[in-house]
Amino acid sequence: MNQTRILGVRVDCLDMDSALERIERFVDEGGPHLVATVNPEFVMRAQGDPEFARVLASAELCLPDGTGVVWAARRQGCSLREPVAGVDLVRPLAAMCARRGFRLFLLGATPGVADELAAQLRAEQPGLQVAAHAGAPDPSHDAETIRRIHDHGTQVLLVAYGAPAQELWIDRLRNRLGVAVAIGVGGAFDYLTGRVPRAPEWMRAAGLEWLHRLARQPWRIRRMAVLPVYALKVLSAPKS
Numbered sequence: 001m002n003q004t005r006i007l008g009v010r011v012d013c014l015d016m017d018s019a020l021e022r023i024e025r026f027v028d029e030g031g032p033h034l035v036a037t038v039n040p041e042f043v044m045r046a047q048g049d050p051e052f053a054r055v056l057a058s059a060e061l062c063l064p065d066g067t068g069v070v071w072a073a074r075r076q077g078c079s080l081r082e083p084v085a086g087v088d089l090v091r092p093l094a095a096m097c098a099r100r101g102f103r104l105f106l107l108g109a110t111p112g113v114a115d116e117l118a119a120q121l122r123a124e125q126p127g128l129q130v131a132a133h134a135g136a137p138d139p140s141h142d143a144e145t146i147r148r149i150h151d152h153g154t155q156v157l158l159v160a161y162g163a164p165a166q167e168l169w170i171d172r173l174r175n176r177l178g179v180a181v182a183i184g185v186g187g188a189f190d191y192l193t194g195r196v197p198r199a200p201e202w203m204r205a206a207g208l209e210w211l212h213r214l215a216r217q218p219w220r221i222r223r224m225a226v227l228p229v230y231a232l233k234v235l236s237a238p239k240s
Contacts, residue, residue: 003062004076007233009043009053010062011069013078016088019063020096023181026060027102027155031180034170035056037065038085042163044226045070050162055171062091068227072234086185090117090158090192091124093183098125103153105147105179106132108160109189116193137165142173150178157182160189 003012014022026033036042036059046053063069063084070080097104102160104116104121114132122128131152135145151159157179159166166184174182190196 004048004073004078006038006069006072006076007043007047007230007237009038009046009056009077009186010059011064011073012062013039013073014063014084015081016084016092017186019061019084019089020092022061023093023156023183023193024096024100026062027100029179030182031155031182032177033060033181034167034174035061035063035181035182035183037084037186038069038163039074039229040068040230043069044230045164049164052167055164055167058171059167067127068230075234075239077239079192086183087188087191088129089183090185091121092186093156093158094121094125094128094130097130098128101129102155104128104130105152105154105157106160106189107135107149107157108166108185109134109160109187113189113193113195114160117189118192132163134143137161137169146173146176154178155180158185158188159183160185160187162186 003010005011010182023035034055036056038056042056046056064073064080066083070083073080094104096102098151101239106113111134114134118130118132118171121130131148131154133148135141157177159170159182161169161184163186166186170182170184189194
């Protein structure tokens with residue numbers, strides 16, 4: 001099975017290596033291609049937000065981000081070992097860009113965060129052509145952001161505005177960005193620069209990273225309140 005649907009939202013049955021191969025092919029083809037990292041909150045938001053649902057349906061790739069999505073996809077017959085989370089995608093993607101000579105751009109987070117991560121990636125991947133800008137999803141920032149993306153000759157764009165703002169922003173400007181691939185990566189830049197500590201490896205392996213995030217960021221409780229509803233809906237949905 002190459003893909004499935006979780007409560008109507010498409011998820012591609014790919015592991016990290018396969019996802020990177022697909023993204024590399026997208027860059028070779030030229031763009032624009034939208035890559036979404038689908039987690040349970042995406043699925044639940046799409047139930048009541050037709051515009052967000054439309055944008056996800058238009059994505060060329062919908063990666064399984066989170067154990068809740070992997071669990072639901074497996075119920076539908078997808079063969080998935082683990083999630084392909086945006087935060088885990090960044091470093092191998094940077095390595096691929098360095099190897100192929102693709103130009104990478106980091107957009108989003110608070111001022112200075114994307115620049116710090118870009119410096120880290122340059123140190124880890126000699127020859128990597130990477131630029132960064134905080135920007136903002138508000139249209140008043142579009143001209144400056146697009147100018148920077150174009151000046152860099154960007155081919156792969158990572159957008160860390162948080163969902164659904166990042167996906168809606170990419171969709172709104174996808175024909176003006178001039179990039180081959182644009183990927184929403186949520187809070188990945190904050191995690192990778194250490195501003196927000198990630199869960200220990202054993203918690204991630206056990207599918208408990210959400211609990212660690214909740215302990216560190218109690219404000220997430222309102223967002224995570226949809227998870228029990230999500231689980232019940234998945235359990236009650238017919239298997240394909």
